[in-house]
Amino acid sequence: MYHHLAENINNNTVISPNNFEKQMRSLKEEGYHAISVKELHDYLTNQSKLPAKPILITFDDGYLSNYEMAYPILKKYDIHAEIFVIASRIVDTSKDFAYPHEIAKMNWDQLKEMQDYITIQSHTWDSHYKLPSKFGRLNGAIYGPSYLNGQLESQQQYEARVRNDFIHSRKIIKEKLGYEPIAISYPYGIQSAATIKIAQEAGFKMGFVIQNKSVKKGDGLFTLSRIIVNGNDSGPDLIHKINTMK
Numbered sequence: 370m371y372h373h374l375a376e377n378i379n380n381n382t383v384i385s386p387n388n389f390e391k392q393m394r395s396l397k398e399e400g401y402h403a404i405s406v407k408e409l410h411d412y413l414t415n416q417s418k419l420p421a422k423p424i425l426i427t428f429d430d431g432y433l434s435n436y437e438m439a440y441p442i443l444k445k446y447d448i449h450a451e452i453f454v455i456a457s458r459i460v461d462t463s464k465d466f467a468y469p470h471e472i473a474k475m476n477w478d479q480l481k482e483m484q485d486y487i488t489i490q491s492h493t494w495d496s497h498y499k500l501p502s503k504f505g506r507l508n509g510a511i512y513g514p515s516y517l518n519g520q521l522e523s524q525q526q527y528e529a530r531v532r533n534d535f536i537h538s539r540k541i542i543k544e545k546l547g548y549e550p551i552a553i554s555y556p557y558g559i560q561s562a563a564t565i566k567i568a569q570e571a572g573f574k575m576g577f578v579i580q581n582k583s584v585k586k587g588d589g590l591f592t593l594s595r596i597i598v599n600g601n602d603s604g605p606d607l608i609h610k611i612n613t614m615k
Contacts, residue, residue, distance in 0.1 A: 370595040374434040384600040386438040395604025403449040406552045426450040433473040453554040456538040457495035477545045490550040494538035497556040509559030535571035565591040583614040
């Protein structure tokens, strides 16, 4: 699981282009085969088999660096990846900046250009933030009823808010790219039974969380794990991390 690529950033969730290339090269040299979300879904639902040493490479958020830095490397090594975008942050042209205070995100033309190597999935429409819960602590906005403008939502209001977000994210991606995403990655990896129910109702077939373990048959389709890649991991470090996952 990746996020942003950049040089000389002291943040373990950010990886340098050079280190990212070393990791991709190691995956190829060790015989790993990058698969798609759909291929994983079909395998988990007993519709197809996977190649030897399958691996699913994912990015969250939709950073411009995925296009400028990761995409050329993925092409170079003929590796498929999936990007889970916050769809409200994806703009129509490179001249649009809907959220100038954030790290730059991609535009729809760039997403279209990458489609031979990258499939786009959902990271919600616009719910990548936290809200105060009924217990008084901050939690993911899609987790459960939250305080909005000082008032606690009802369960019905919460479900309608999140359902509208999920459906809108799928609709916009379909309008812009010609296909509907089948998977969602929950912001911060936070979800609940209610979140999963809403995701299913919105048409998603899979949901991804953040847990350092491998995916196996029998795992819940809406609580699928992903390995967190440290920006300082070398190619051999990543291979070791994968090989020692349970």
